[in-house]
Amino acid sequence: MTFRDRDDAGRQLAERLSEQAYESPVVLALPRGGVPVAAHVAAALNAPLEVYVARKIGAPGHPEYGIGAIAEGGNEIVVTGAVDQLGLGPEQMRRLADDERAELARRVSAYRGSTPLPPLEGRDVILVDDGLATGVTAEAAVRTLLAHHPRRVVLAVPVCPPDTRDRLSGIADEVVAITVPPDLGGIGAWYQDFSQTSDDEVVGVLERFRAGTGPRAAPGETP
Numbered sequence: 001m002t003f004r005d006r007d008d009a010g011r012q013l014a015e016r017l018s019e020q021a022y023e024s025p026v027v028l029a030l031p032r033g034g035v036p037v038a039a040h041v042a043a044a045l046n047a048p049l050e051v052y053v054a055r056k057i058g059a060p061g062h063p064e065y066g067i068g069a070i071a072e073g074g075n076e077i078v079v080t081g082a083v084d085q086l087g088l089g090p091e092q093m094r095r096l097a098d099d100e101r102a103e104l105a106r107r108v109s110a111y112r113g114s115t116p117l118p119p120l121e122g123r124d125v126i127l128v129d130d131g132l133a134t135g136v137t138a139e140a141a142v143r144t145l146l147a148h149h150p151r152r153v154v155l156a157v158p159v160c161p162p163d164t165r166d167r168l169s170g171i172a173d174e175v176v177a178i179t180v181p182p183d184l185g186g187i188g189a190w191y192q193d194f195s196q197t198s199d200d201e202v203v204g205v206l207e208r209f210r211a212g213t214g215p216r217a218a219p220g221e222t223p
Contacts, residue, residue: 001179005193006033006130009158010040012178013128016156018044022124023151028052030129030141031111032197038128039205041156045126048118049209051111051202052127054141055100057093059086069137070097072108074144080136111202115210120148127172128156131187135164142172159190 003009025047029038035051042049057068059082067086068079077097088096125145132138138155145153152173160177161184169175179190188194 001190003158003191005191006036006197007040009130009178009191010037013037013156013158013176014040014044016176016178017041017126017154022047022126022154024123025126026050026118026120026123027126027128028117028141028145030054030127030138031107031202032199033130034128035202035205036197037130037158038126039209041126041128042209047126049206050115050117051107051206052117052141052145053104053107053111054137054144055104055107056137057096057100060088060092060096066134066136068093068097069140070100070104071137071140071144072104074140074147076140076143078136078140078143080134107199110199111206117148120145120150122149122151124152124154125150126154126156130158131190132157132160132164132168132177133184133187135160135168139168139171142168159184159187 025045027038027042027047027049029035029051031051031053038049054069054071056066059065059067067082068077070077077093127141129138142153142155154174154176155168155172156176159179162180162182165175165177165180
């Protein structure tokens with residue numbers, strides 16, 4: 001299965017999630033790419049939509065190679081097995097995490113400004129991204145969200161490999177994925193259009209939701 005774009009993935013994910021009942025749901029999107037997907041989920045569940053910012057920590061000299069992650073509001077650093085393989089100690093990981101915290105704070109400010117997160121305690125939180133590979137960034141977000149004492153945390157994505165789904169199923173209350181390919185080959189391989197989502201697009205989706213106009217609809221379609 002491939003998705004036309006993130007809007008298409010969002011509609012399919014929303015249809016899947018609409019089969020379940022949720023207690024006072026709130027939808028949180030991992031920016032940037034998770035936001036257009038999550039907008040359709042929030043519209044289908046008649047739930048508030050906000051961003052929840054997490055950041056990948058890259059290996060020294062190879063920032064594209066994720067070895068850990070952090071999420072807003074928490075001090076925990078989630079790491080992968082690559083940290084031991086690279087011989088990185090706790091102090092080195094703290095320094096790498098500190099480098100990412102500045103960008104994390106910038107994104108929180110850019111996307112939410114002074115708008116606080118919706119209350120999460122006792123509610124079903126649906127955390128949405130446009131796909132997972134290792135899932136380390138989503139794991140950092142889930143672990144930090146648990147400190148808000150939600151009723152449940154559901155991690156929902158269009159595509160996710162089975163080993164990542166199984167690992168995160170032991171952390172989140174549920175992991176929902178439309179397609180679970182044994183050979184992922186990169187998240188973008190499952191989209192016909194996987195062009196980068198910009199900061200302006202993220203802000204635009206959130207502003208439309210806050211104004212009550214919901215997600216962007218493709219020509220001839222309804223959200």
